[in-house]
Amino acid sequence: MKKLLITAAALLTLTACSKVxxxxxxxxxxxxxxxxxxxxxxxxxxxxxxxxxxxxxxxNDSTNIKVTFVGGKVTLYSEKGL
Incomplete structure (x- = not known):
């Protein structure tokens, strides 16, 4: 049970820190x-x-930001699940 709680806390921390x-x-x-x-x-x-x-x-597949670069510059960008 203790391992499960630690794992859940770690996942929540990573999710909360997402820049997406x-x-x-x-x-x-x-x-x-x-x-x-x-x-x-x-x-x-x-x-x-x-x-x-x-x-x-x-x-990831459900929540993401996709960016297309041409010549090193942003030309297109989109989001999913934000």
Missing amino acids: TLENYEKIKVGQNKEEVEAILGGASKCEEKTMHTDCTWG
Whole structure:
């Protein structure tokens, strides 16, 4: 039981510290570079290099922010579950 409570407390702490929030999403603007976005959201959960662009995701499947960079600058961004 004690282990379960410790695990639950750790998960709540991690969730509470998430930078994937609507407030931070609203700080993202077209034209920002990746470093500016990372200053807001931290490191991306995953990035996929494509031929002409890079798609990065912060968060998980149910709650996330996705940003597309072309030439190192934000061109598109979207949110899910915020």
